[in-house]
Amino acid sequence: MTDENVLRTLEDVPRPARSIEPEVRVAIYRRMVSIRLLERRIYDLFLQNLVGGTSHLAIGHEAIGAAFATAMRADDYTFATYRGHGHAVARGASMTGIIAELMGKSNGILGGRGGSMHITSVEHSMMGSYAIIGAHMPIAAGAAWSAQYRGTGQVAVCFFGDGATNIGAFHEALNFAAVWKLPVVYVCENNLYMEYTPIRSVTSVEHPAADRAASYGLKRIVIDGNDPDVVYETATRAIGHAREGSGPMLIEALTYRHGGHSRADPAKYRPDDELRSWLARDPLPMYRARLLADSIAEETLAAVEKEIEATVEQATAEAKAASEPAPEELLKNMWSNGGVSWRN
């Protein structure tokens, strides 16, 4: 990464350094639409009281997960937080499985054992969503260590929130990954709030991730996380850097969630003008307009949207139609032999 890629302000958004293939940009857009429509549907189901527990939506964050997933190799590992539905679907996880999991149904992607905060799809190299802040950062380092040891060329990409930058595991993981030169890319989705509190009011530096990078011998990289092209360019270069054996990368991507922290949060603590300015930078309409301006056909984008709308409808129907987990499911799959026995 060169210094010109360090963006000081959100207005300082460059056009991509090189042109991104139209098919790739449509693929990014497709993933963004998938995340947006899935999350909207989950919110609707919550309002209908069909989704229990809590859920943390990625509406507003789509560009980060979508662009990274597009830049990743199929066998690169994703590690996400409890705000993980979007990262899972961006890697190809089943929408039916995700919606059913949230509805507590037998066809849930975790069989109803995990719920919203633990969406995992190992067949898509989506190695889990982790609900304890920062805990997955050392775990991602371990997956990267495994890839390094096995010589597979895989990279682990670990997404986390700004709030994670003040927990010990963040600092332990970055030092550990840097010392072992592990192929892992850490991506801070800085949405400016740790739960209900502005991150700047509880953090000693302006950029909670990037301003700590120097402590671990890493470059300071802050990007506009609402610009899919910028995120994709950054992801491609960061993943390439990690894959070629140059060690970890830490990227701080600025973004904003359109709703509250979780379903319980109306997010009244955010100033109106701040909210308005970020909603005006909604990555979906912004990217759609840019793709049209760059001569990608309206029909192409409309077809993507229509197809994903249909997928969401079908997934919802399949989840609703499914039964609840059978009673015998309770006592299965704690051990690798499928059982839960602790005695003979």
Added chain:
Amino acid sequence: MAELTYRQAVAAGIAQEMERDQSVVLLGEDVGAAGHVFKTTVGLFDRFGPTRVRDTPISEQAIVGAAMGAAMTGLRPIVALMYADFLGVCWDMVANEIAKTPYMTNGQISLPLVIQVDNGGGVRMGAQHSQSLENWAMAVPGLKVVAPSNPADVVGLMAAAVRDPDPVLVFHHKALYSNKGIVPDGEYCDELGKARVCREGNAATVVALAAMVPRAMTAAERLASEYGIEVGVVDLRSLVPLDLTTVLGQVRATGRLFTVEENPRLLGWGAELVSIVAEEVFFDLDGPVVRITTPHIPLPAAAALETQAIPSVDRIVDTIYKALG
């Protein structure tokens, strides 16, 4: 048959498994050229090299978290965590992440990893370097827990733990490191979840773990020689899985149960054992069950106090003699 110390057996068990399986790797503080603070990894760095025997920073969350990430992606890591007390620093990784992830993902993720800790007291190191914490691990669904009492079991249970597809915590006992014992020649792998009857006796069954096993055995010999009381001794060896076939079989035969536990009183493994005995073989009992434990206090450092705190041979003999008398 080779005679090894308990500490040499730790390295021997790890070496046996690293030799057998390239996916077995070892990480921890000072495990490399330094050979570990307790000299339990001496020789492994020279034999297997720096990519398989890796020194780490003092970062218990990173160490245990990295082991988890490696285990879910094809390696079989062994963590040498050093003092068991350091589990407190990374308990999130152990109890929230490692223990729960296989079940929460409905078996999508399995975690074949071993965390070995240096457990227990009797070494005058005070309450933050002497705890017996096997009960913490026993209380968390999703963890397997073993605690060997002799060098052969150290090798055999390490091998079984490494080969097991699930996370296993191995509690090595600091006070046993200099003890010697015969270890079988050749590749040796034991089985998790099996207790051992170390001594037969019809008057009572004494169940002990780790450093309490040799004390229980000495106490049993004294009860026999001084009072003519023959008690059986069971080395529990494994807390999860728990070998109730052996324990309940012995208790049914003798009608009395004594537990000898190094842990503080409340909710030690013996409490679970006693509750199971009360539920399942109550009418086979001829008298009250008795737990012999450390008092419910942080372990003190001074020799006189620590010795008084941890169950001693004298206390075991006296307690059993009075209860049976």
